[in-house]
Amino acid sequence: MTKKEALYQYLLRMGDDSLILGQRLSELCGHGPILEEDIATTNISLDLIGQATLLLEYAGELADEPKTNDELAFLRIEKHYANALLVEQPNGNFGDTMMRQFLFDAYRKPLLEQLMQSVDKRLAGIAEKALKETKYHLRHSSEWVIRLGDGTQESHSKVQASLESLYRYAHELFFENEVDEILLNEGIIPAAKTLFPLWEKTVTEVLEMATMSLPKNNWKFQGGREGRHSEHMGFLLAEMQYMQRTYPNMEW
Amino acid sequence: MMEIDIKELEKKFQLKIDKDIRIEPNDWMPDAYRKTLIRQISQHAHSEVVGMLPEGNWITRAPNLRRKAVLLAKVQDEAGHGLYLYSAAETLGADREQTIDDLHSGKAKYSSIFNYPTLSWADMGAVGWLVDGAAIMNQVPLCRCSYGPYARAMVRVCKEESFHQRQGFEIMTKLASGTSAQKEMAQDAFNRFWWPALMMFGPSDADSSHTEQSMRWKIKRHTNDELRQMFVDATVPQAELIGLTIPDQDLKWNTVKEGYDYGAINWDEFWQVVGGNGPCNKERVDARRKAKEDGKWVVEAAMAFAQKRSAKKSA
Amino acid sequence: MEKSKEWPLWEVFIRSKQGLNHKHVGSLRASDATMAIKNARDVYTRRSEGISIWVVPSNNITASDPNNEDSLFEPAQSKVYRHPTFYDVPDGISHM
Numbered sequence: 200m201t202k203k204e205a206l207y208q209y210l211l212r213m214g215d216d217s218l219i220l221g222q223r224l225s226e227l228c229g230h231g232p233i234l235e236e237d238i239a240t241t242n243i244s245l246d247l248i249g250q251a252t253l254l255l256e257y258a259g260e261l262a263d264e265p266k267t268n269d270e271l272a273f274l275r276i277e278k279h280y281a282n283a284l285l286v287e288q289p290n291g292n293f294g295d296t297m298m299r300q301f302l303f304d305a306y307r308k309p310l311l312e313q314l315m316q317s318v319d320k321r322l323a324g325i326a327e328k329a330l331k332e333t334k335y336h337l338r339h340s341s342e343w344v345i346r347l348g349d350g351t352q353e354s355h356s357k358v359q360a361s362l363e364s365l366y367r368y369a370h371e372l373f374f375e376n377e378v379d380e381i382l383l384n385e386g387i388i389p390a391a392k393t394l395f396p397l398w399e400k401t402v403t404e405v406l407e408m409a410t411m412s413l414p415k416n417n418w419k420f421q422g423g424r425e426g427r428h429s430e431h432m433g434f435l436l437a438e439m440q441y442m443q444r445t446y447p448n449m450e451w
Numbered sequence: 452m453m454e455i456d457i458k459e460l461e462k463k464f465q466l467k468i469d470k471d472i473r474i475e476p477n478d479w480m481p482d483a484y485r486k487t488l489i490r491q492i493s494q495h496a497h498s499e500v501v502g503m504l505p506e507g508n509w510i511t512r513a514p515n516l517r518r519k520a521v522l523l524a525k526v527q528d529e530a531g532h533g534l535y536l537y538s539a540a541e542t543l544g545a546d547r548e549q550t551i552d553d554l555h556s557g558k559a560k561y562s563s564i565f566n567y568p569t570l571s572w573a574d575m576g577a578v579g580w581l582v583d584g585a586a587i588m589n590q591v592p593l594c595r596c597s598y599g600p601y602a603r604a605m606v607r608v609c610k611e612e613s614f615h616q617r618q619g620f621e622i623m624t625k626l627a628s629g630t631s632a633q634k635e636m637a638q639d640a641f642n643r644f645w646w647p648a649l650m651m652f653g654p655s656d657a658d659s660s661h662t663e664q665s666m667r668w669k670i671k672r673h674t675n676d677e678l679r680q681m682f683v684d685a686t687v688p689q690a691e692l693i694g695l696t697i698p699d700q701d702l703k704w705n706t707v708k709e710g711y712d713y714g715a716i717n718w719d720e721f722w723q724v725v726g727g728n729g730p731c732n733k734e735r736v737d738a739r740r741k742a743k744e745d746g747k748w749v750v751e752a753a754m755a756f757a758q759k760r761s762a763k764k765s766a
Numbered sequence: 767m768e769k770s771k772e773w774p775l776w777e778v779f780i781r782s783k784q785g786l787n788h789k790h791v792g793s794l795r796a797s798d799a800t801m802a803i804k805n806a807r808d809v810y811t812r813r814s815e816g817i818s819i820w821v822v823p824s825n826n827i828t829a830s831d832p833n834n835e836d837s838l839f840e841p842a843q844s845k846v847y848r849h850p851t852f853y854d855v856p857d858g859i860s861h862m
Contacts, residue, residue, distance in 0.1 A: 222511060225519070228526050229507035230738065232746020233773070234500065234534050235794055235805040241527040242808050245520060252516045269515045293749045339804065346797070349759065350752025357748065442514035442572055449630055451514035451572070451622075477832045531809055538793040541775060547795065548772045604792070611813070751771050753797035760798065 205381040206319070207261040208281065209388060211271070212424060214254030215282035218272055219432075220303060221247030222439055223290055232293055239339060243300070246332040253325045273443040277432055284423040285368035287432045294358035297343040298365050301405065304337035306372040309397040313389035322387065341405045348409025359411055366414045371421040372398070468669050473599040476542040484668055487661065488598055489543050491670065493550045496536035497561035501554075501735050503529045505569040506578055514572060521618050522575060528611050535604040542600045555740045562586075563721065564647050566729030573626050573633075573640035579619015581641075581648040581686065587612055588682045589652065592672035601670075620689065627693040634694075641690065642698045649713070650721045652679040658718075684710045775824040776802040778809075780816035788820050796821075 224244035231237030255268035262271075285303060290296045311333055314326035347358040373391040382388040406413065422428065442451070460479050467474065474480055503526050510526065513519035537547045553559035564582050569575070590612070593605040626637035653659060653675040665671035673681075690697055701714035723729070773795040779788035791810050796802035802821040810816065846852045855862055 225510045225523055228510055228523060229503035229530075230742045230745075231530075232742065232749040233795065234530050234537075235796065235801075235809060236746075236749075237503075237530045238527055238534070238812075239804065239808045241523055241530070242812075245523050245527070248516060248520050248523065252520070255516075272516055273514075293746060342800065342804075346753050346756040347749070350756040351748070353748050354752030354755075438511050441512045446514075446630075446632060449514075449633060451518055451625060475832070477829055479832070527812070531812065534794060534809055535792055541793060546772075607792075750773065750797075753801070754771055754773060757798035 200377055200381060202381055202385055203261050205378045206387065207258055208378045209382055210254050210258035210261065210322075212281040214251050214258055214271070215280050216286050216303070216307075217247045217254060218251035219280070219282040219435065220286040220300075221245075221251060222435060223286065224296070227290055227296065240296075243336050243339065246336065250325070250329045250332070253328075257321060257325070273440050277428055277436055278426040280428065280432070280436070281426065282423050283368065283371045283374070284420055284429055285365065285371065287423065287429060287435060288365065288368065289431055291361065292357060294347050294354065294361040295365065297340050297347065298358060298361035300336065301340035301344045302365060302369045302402070303372070304333060304340050305401040305405075306369075306394065306398045307333050308337050309394050310389065313393070317388065318386040337401075341401070344405055344411075345409045348406070348411040355410065358409070362406070362411060363414045363416065367416065367418050367420050370419040371423060374421055374424045468597050471669075473602065474597050475599045483664075485543055487665060487668070487670060488601065489540055489545045492536055492540040492543070492601055493545060493553070494560055494562075496533045496540060496550070497554045497559055498565065499529045499533035499536060501561045501565045501739060504735050504738055505565055505567070505731075506575060508569050509572060509575050512572070518622070525579070525615055525618060528615065532608045532611070535607055539600040539604045551743065555736060555743065557727070557736065560725065562651060563724040563729060564651050565735060566724050566732045567643070567647055568730050570643075571636050571640060573623070573636040574644070576619050576622030576626060576637065577640035577644040579615055580623050580689075581619070581644050582651070583612060583615040583619060584686060585648050585651040585682050587616060588678050588685075595669075595672060597669035623695070624693050627695055638695055641695050645698050646716065649679055649683070649716055652676070652682065654718065654721070655716075680710050683713055687711055773797045776806075776821045777824050777827060778806045779820040779822070780806075780810055781818035782816055784817065788818065793824060
């Protein structure tokens with residue numbers, strides 16, 4: 200694998216994480232628990248779609264046959280999406296949505312912080328912009344996790360259940376393979392092992408404030424990064440790709 | 452209060468209105484003025500919030516990244532506008548939750564246009580162009596409404612809405628100059644939304660129960676028919692420019708009034724939709740009610756948390 | 767419906783740029799001050815309208831009574847000497 204191929208793969212991972220999570224959150228627009236929160240969730244969704252736009256644009260330029268970000272976003276087959284399983288999980292209840300967001304933000308923030316030091320200036324630039332947004336997302340999601348965890352009995356047990364079901368997907372965020380090895384040696388990306396303790400620290404602190412406990416189940420799902428997705432993914436893509444598939448080769 | 456005092460206050464109030472002095476929340480105002488405003492502002496707020504749903508219906512299926520982001524930002528604006536308006540209604544003593552419960556129980560109305568379904572991507576163009584276009588016609592004069600908080604909310608709304616109509620027209624322009632499938636999609640959406648858009652201005656002046664008093668109070672500045680005429684005159688040339696056909700055989704330019712004559716509006720359909728028989732009335736209100744019910748535990752949790760924290764602080 | 771569960775109302779004030787006062791822009795609902803600031807950011811500064819936000823619980827605001835308008839504000843109207851235009855400045859002086 201060349202450096203270029205590795206970077207292409209890595210940008211897909213990041214771009215797809217943003218795209219698919221942004222798509223999930225966009226489903227909620229108009230259905231939030233209260234108007235103010237509806238607006239906040241939509242802001243996060245907009246930020247993520249914006250990040251996906253930049254990341255997939257860069258990826259498209261590195262593809263074997265150059266592609267636009269729209270082609271990458273809307274015209275790949277399921278197997279070629281590299282997002283983590285976590286972000287494609289359905290919105291569930293508000294606790295599920297915020298917990299999914301929190302587990303992701305707690306990983307994304309240190310990743311972006313370190314990517315700002317990347318020798319790849321373009322990636323560093325994208326990371327700098329995305330970091331400002333992600334810091335805000337993490338504040339938002341962690342505040343909600345704390346509120347729900349330390350709110351009512353009902354909210355505590357609901358968000359604890361969210362954690363139990365989603366925690367199993369979180370470890371895949373630290374997946375590494377040949378792609379990482381190449382890029383790490385080039386100084387383009389940080390090592391997952393430097394990110395994990397930072398993630399773990401955030402998660403532990405927030406869960407403690409939320410009076411919640413880490414799940415006993417240590418099972419770790421993975422597959423998304425290698426194109427093996429959950430059953431939910433096909434439906435998400437069917438919806439997202441509907442226009443491009445039904446009316447191929449048209450301008451919108 | 453003695454009747455003579457009320458007469459005196461009403462006279463002073465009307466004098467203020469006549470001199471274009473804005474009424475502010477704590478000022479004395481006739482009960483009927485307050486009631487009319489609460490009804491109108493909360494209906495307006497509900498329209499913004501229910502109005503998120505037909506367009507929200509296409510966010511996940513938007514054809515490319517740019518359109519997805521624009522549509523998301525637009526629908527988000529509607530939520531913001533709903534909020535500004537609920538906030539204006541609260542200055543009159545209308546509690547937001549109560550107001551929203553009235554929407555959910557069917558007691559409060561909202562703009563009937565949102566009871567029509569959005570069936571294709573072109574509907575995003577038609578809604579932005581026609582529905583937001585009609586809304587802007589209605590809203591611009593409201594920026595000079597006699598009630599301060601409403602007028603100020605409308606200034607904010609109008610400033611933000613200017614991009615809404617443009618993005619809709621841009622979608623339509625793109626489709627109308629696209630493939631035959633796209634042109635057909637655009638014309639179909641236009642056909643379905645043209646008449647309901649005309650109905651958005653409300654019953655014709657002869658049948659409108661609120662107009663006269665509202666004009667005297669300067670809550671309203673133009674009659675329904677005047678606004679409708681302005682909308683037709685502005686929109687027909689836009690449609691012609693991008694090659695869409697107005698679905699009205701009676702439409703023709705009237706040189707005497709320097710405006711278009713248009714065909715008869717199907718008021719039967721209008722009253723049916725207002726009365727609950729529109730294609731999506733039930734779905735729209737159900738979706739709003741569900742959002743509130745699903746969020747109830749979240750709202751309670753946040754409140755419980757805030758109370759716990761403030762207890763800890765003061766302890 | 768239990769009314770006590772509704773989030774309190776907050777008044778929002780925004781400083782649009784350095785050097786200007788915070789200005790009242792509207793209100794919103796939030797369970798606590800932290801959330802009120804965040805919500806204000808999302809609701810009232812979506813187009814970079816501000817660089818600083820104040821939130822105040824609406825029920826903590828004491829307003830003057832418009833029925834006393836005359837006694838509160840009219841006396842000030844007669845004190846024109848508080849305004850610089852009250853004073854004559856000799857022709858030779860352009861700035862003071």
